[in-house]
Amino acid sequence: MSAPPARSGGLLSALNGCWNTVSTPVRTYSTNKEVKLLDRKLGILYFMITTLVLAYVFGVRFFLDKGYNAVERSNGVVGIQLTGRGYTKTNGIVAPADIASLVQIGPEGDSLFLPTRWITWPDQRRGNCTSPDEPCSGPNAAAADADCARSPPLAAGKCEGSLCERYQWCEPGDDGKYMGPTAPKDPFAPGGEAAIARAGGETVLQELGAIDKPGLMVVLMAAIDFPRLSDAQLQTEESKSRVRWTMAQVLQRAGMTEEQATTMGGVLSVVLQWNCPNLWASGDCLPSLQVTQLAPEVPFYRQWANYYRRAADPAIEYRELHQARGLRLLVTSKGIGEQIDLEMIMLQIFVMLALMPIASILADTIMQNFFAERRHYREYKTELSPDFSDVRAKVEQLEKQSQSRHFKQMEYA
Numbered sequence: 001m002s003a004p005p006a007r008s009g010g011l012l013s014a015l016n017g018c019w020n021t022v023s024t025p026v027r028t029y030s031t032n033k034e035v036k037l038l039d040r041k042l043g044i045l046y047f048m049i050t051t052l053v054l055a056y057v058f059g060v061r062f063f064l065d066k067g068y069n070a071v072e073r074s075n076g077v078v079g080i081q082l083t084g085r086g087y088t089k090t091n092g093i094v095a096p097a098d099i100a101s102l103v104q105i106g107p108e109g110d111s112l113f114l115p116t117r118w119i120t121w122p123d124q125r126r127g128n129c130t131s132p133d134e135p136c137s138g139p140n141a142a143a144a145d146a147d148c149a150r151s152p153p154l155a156a157g158k159c160e161g162s163l164c165e166r167y168q169w170c171e172p173g174d175d176g177k178y179m180g181p182t183a184p185k186d187p188f189a190p191g192g193e194a195a196i197a198r199a200g201g202e203t204v205l206q207e208l209g210a211i212d213k214p215g216l217m218v219v220l221m222a223a224i225d226f227p228r229l230s231d232a233q234l235q236t237e238e239s240k241s242r243v244r245w246t247m248a249q250v251l252q253r254a255g256m257t258e259e260q261a262t263t264m265g266g267v268l269s270v271v272l273q274w275n276c277p278n279l280w281a282s283g284d285c286l287p288s289l290q291v292t293q294l295a296p297e298v299p300f301y302r303q304w305a306n307y308y309r310r311a312a313d314p315a316i317e318y319r320e321l322h323q324a325r326g327l328r329l330l331v332t333s334k335g336i337g338e339q340i341d342l343e344m345i346m347l348q349i350f351v352m353l354a355l356m357p358i359a360s361i362l363a364d365t366i367m368q369n370f371f372a373e374r375r376h377y378r379e380y381k382t383e384l385s386p387d388f389s390d391v392r393a394k395v396e397q398l399e400k401q402s403q404s405r406h407f408k409q410m411e412y413a
Contacts, residue, residue, distance in 0.1 A: 035381055042367055049359040057352040066277075067348045070341035072229050078222035078272055078333035080112045083244070086208075086216050091201040102205070102216075110331045113302060114216075114247075116208060116262045118324030119199040121171060121183045124305075125318055129170035130163035130181045132195065137162055169319060171198075186301055188325050209258030211248045218329070219244045222272050222287070226337035230279040234335070236272075236287065243272075245289055250329075253291035265300040265325040266293055274335030285335075300328050 061067040086097045102114060136147035136159035148164035150157030155166040168182050187195040196202050207215060220243050225233040236243040251261055254268050269292045276285040303323040310318065367377045 037367075037377065037380060039367075039373075041371070042363060045366060046359055046363045049362050050356070053355045053359055054352070057348060057355065061348055061351065066338065068340055068345050069277075069338040070229055070344050072226045072337045074224055074226050074335050074337065075333065078110055078220055078331050080110065080218065080220055080270070080329060080331045082112060082114065082216060083219055084214060084216040087206055088203045089206055090203045094206075097205065112329045112331070113326055114205075114329070115302075115322075115324035115326035116205045116265055117188070117202050117326070118322055119187060119196055119202045121199055121321040121323075123172055123318055124169040124182075124321055125172070125316060126167070127170045128165055128167050130160050130165050131168065132163060132181050132184045134164035134166075135162055136164050169321070183321055183323065187323055188299070188301065204262060207258075208261055209248045209251050211246070211252075214246065216247045217244050218247065218250055218270070220270075220272050220287075220289075220331065220333075222333040224274055224333055224335045226276070226279060226335070229337055229339045229341075232279065234274060234276070234285055243287065250289075250291055253289060254293045256293060261327055263325075264297070265327055266298065267295060267300050267328045267330065268292070269294055270329050270331045272331070272333045274333070274337075276335060276337040279337050279339040285337075294330075299325055301325050302328075 082102070086102070087094055088097045134148065136144045138144035138147060138159070141159070144159035144162075145157055148157045148159050149155050153167065155164070158165045163181060170182050183199070184192060184195045186192065187199070207213060221236055222243070223233060223235045225231075248258075250268070250270070251258065254266075256266065256268075260266070271290040271292075272287050273290050274285055274287050278284070301324070303321065305322065306320045308318055308320070309316065364381070368374050368381070371377065
């Protein structure tokens, strides 16, 4: 009659064992042991390292780098316009120069070409004439013709007066016939003085870099927005700052002198930079002008032509060729917008929490390896447990004996 209670007790014991196994993680809490070492030097060391960490987070990341702000970089649209008046000088003769006579619209909408020195070849007409860019020479006519390229129908490979002849736009000759040599490719290159004199002299834009005179002015019309941070759209028409600069200010920012701009010309990158430290007050964003000279000491040359016909002979087409050096302005609009952001604030807090354990790690390393009392620090910090090797061996031996006894009982049964 005692067997059923024994089985009931074994079942309850097994259930209690299972419950204890399942509920142990819930009913217990494990924590790291904390050792407080009373030492003035260690306390000062830990305080200094902690202060450096806090100074880096709050001083550098928060205030200097403005880590509490979300930053967005954006590119806007911009257009350029030239206003004002100037004057030119050709062979000592002064002539007024307005925008219509100076500005040449480029293929892009955000660029502008301002000629600073140019020559004009009027009344050009198509015909066979020599080219100053193709010299030829030889002891006889056949040898001279061999120096000229033969490319029908434009070039017959013929040498005339030490220059190759081809079908092209020709200058009128001295007798009124169109047999004069054509214009060179770049009359402003070294050795082109004769071509400039043959064209009637060059026209030079005057007082381009005069600071005390208004002269020509660059006007920028731009718009930019920062869609990730704000819905506001910034425009130059609504800005409180000026969006026009004199050519003298443009050259000064580019590091060019008036002589360099007039004689050589060049390509200038003109950037309208928007700085918006607080997009909540977008009306305070102030655009500034940044000018960079691309390929310094390299001249910029351009030529264009105007075509026309005369009433006396409408079947013949004439043209007026302009060859010039000048300034090519490439305009862009860029901006940096900033705004206080909760995510960036939380990020800086997490950075601070991640850096705080560095103070403890450095203090532990220094006190255990560099201080004079490092041996005592190790004794207090490190606690050695009893050797469990013998206990583990005794348990394994008892388990083997139990298994052997159980096996013998099974054989006896």
